[in-house]
Amino acid sequence: MQKDAQVTVVGKVFRPNRLKVLALNRVLGEYFRLVKWYLGFNSKSKSFLHENGYEGAKRLFNLNTALIQTARDKAVEILKSFEENRNENSILRLKRISIRFDKRCYGFSKTTNVLTPYWLTLSLNRRERISLPIIFGEKQKQRIEEAFRGEWKFTTVEMVKRNGEWYAHFVLSKTIELPDEAETIIAIDRGEHTLATAVAILKSNPEKPMKGQFWRGGEIKRIRGLYSHIRRKLQEKYRVGKIKELKGRERRKVKQQLHMIANKIIAYAKQFPKPLIVMENLNGIRRKFKKSKNLNRRFHSLPFRKLQAIVEYKALLNGIEVKYLTKKYVKNTSKTCHRCGHVAQVKGREFRCPRCGLTYNRDLNACINIAHALTRGMGWRSREPREPAYVSGGVKLQANAGSSRL
Numbered sequence: 590m591q592k593d594a595q596v597t598v599v600g601k602v603f604r605p606n607r608l609k610v611l612a613l614n615r616v617l618g619e620y621f622r623l624v625k626w627y628l629g630f631n632s633k634s635k636s637f638l639h640e641n642g643y644e645g646a647k648r649l650f651n652l653n654t655a656l657i658q659t660a661r662d663k664a665v666e667i668l669k670s671f672e673e674n675r676n677e678n679s680i681l682r683l684k685r686i687s688i689r690f691d692k693r694c695y696g697f698s699k700t701t702n703v704l705t706p707y708w709l710t711l712s713l714n715r716r717e718r719i720s721l722p723i724i725f726g727e728k729q730k731q732r733i734e735e736a737f738r739g740e741w742k743f744t745t746v747e748m749v750k751r752n753g754e755w756y757a758h759f760v761l762s763k764t765i766e767l768p769d770e771a772e773t774i775i776a777i778d779r780g781e782h783t784l785a786t787a788v789a790i791l792k793s794n795p796e797k798p799m800k801g802q803f804w805r806g807g808e809i810k811r812i813r814g815l816y817s818h819i820r821r822k823l824q825e826k827y828r829v830g831k832i833k834e835l836k837g838r839e840r841r842k843v844k845q846q847l848h849m850i851a852n853k854i855i856a857y858a859k860q861f862p863k864p865l866i867v868m869e870n871l872n873g874i875r876r877k878f879k880k881s882k883n884l885n886r887r888f889h890s891l892p893f894r895k896l897q898a899i900v901e902y903k904a905l906l907n908g909i910e911v912k913y914l915t916k917k918y919v920k921n922t923s924k925t926c927h928r929c930g931h932v933a934q935v936k937g938r939e940f941r942c943p944r945c946g947l948t949y950n951r952d953l954n955a956c957i958n959i960a961h962a963l964t965r966g967m968g969w970r971s972r973e974p975r976e977p978a979y980v981s982g983g984v985k986l987q988a989n990a991g992s993s994r995l
């Protein structure tokens with residue numbers, strides 16, 4: 590099976606001259622108005638917007654025709670995501686936007702320029718074209734070089750203005766080969782006491798889960814605690830700007846931690862043959878988390894969603910498929926015994942099954958249930974969950990031993 594992977598490589602526009610900055614700012618303003626104008630149609634259909642808006646847009650906005658089309662696509666994306674995330678009294682407010690250049694209106698090449706070899710040329714409108722020097726950090730440079738070697742395809746470039754500086758976000762893509770049939774299922778779950786738990790089930794031995802792994806997310810907790818403390822202090826002094834700045838820093842630090850954990854999860858998965866990762870689909874149950882009485886669970890739910898996205902992306906780059914299971918299939922994962930299927934009340938850190946006597950780490954048990962929800966569908970488990978063995982008169986009877994019942 591093949592799947593397309595995308596990565597974004599961010600470069601900075603290096604000391605652009607005043608005229609180029611003015612041109613970019615002008616285009617940003619024009620593009621922003623155009624996206625708003627398209628949003629005014631209140632339509633999520635690209636063809637409707639094209640038929641009813643394109644000619645008008647060309648007349649009213651001084652932009653390259655390719656930019657007019659990407660602005661239309663953006664309007665559709667913005668409207669879609671707004672409708673997915675809206676609640677009763679949310680209003681669509683467009684605050685910022687980046688300009689999307691596609692292949693028709695940008696060129697990117699390596700030159701012998703001493704300042705930087707990377708130059709980005711943008712067609713802004715019918716007359717204007719500007720060339721911008723771009724610099725990259727070490728990691729980003731490696732990716733860009735891979736793209737120049739043909740390992741990645743250049744798709745679009747988003748021009749982003751942040752704190753008065755301009756950045757170019759290069760979106761690269763490539764096709765990745767995934768194994769047709771997995772031989773290991775890796776379930777990743779958020780736990781009651783951990784940020785993430787992982788466990789592997791092998792096709793060759795589906796009855797016996799492999800040794801699991803836990804990530805407590807302690808450092809994330811520490812970062813968040815620290816920043817919320819600082820924020821409270823600043824709030825007393827009404828330092829709004831400073832608070833915003835700190836939020837950005839906190840987010841970056843948390844993200845860094847999540848990337849580290851995601852790398853470890855991928856490393857865990859890669860020790861097994863042909864792994865496939867399965868996680869619970871958490872879309873649309875965010876509000877439920879907010880009401881959750883369990884502080885830990887509430888605390889971890891948001892970073893876990895971010896972690897899922899990072900894991901998904903890193904998995905794909907490593908040729909590992911990711912599947913999400915909806916609530917329907919992962920009901921009661923924490924209360925169900927993974928060995929016999931009995932549903933019990935759980936307290937504390939251990940799951941104790943009153944029926945079959947299993948004592949197991951609670952988070953790991955839940956995680957195994959998620960893996961089983963998938964392996965069952967794949968026909969890996971040869972038999973139904975084991976029934977408990979009854980002891981009578983010294984003879985052990987299997988309750989579901991079929992017709993040979995004594």
Ligand SMILES: [Zn+2]
Pocket residue numbers: 926927928929930931942943944945946947
């Ligand atoms: Zn049991």
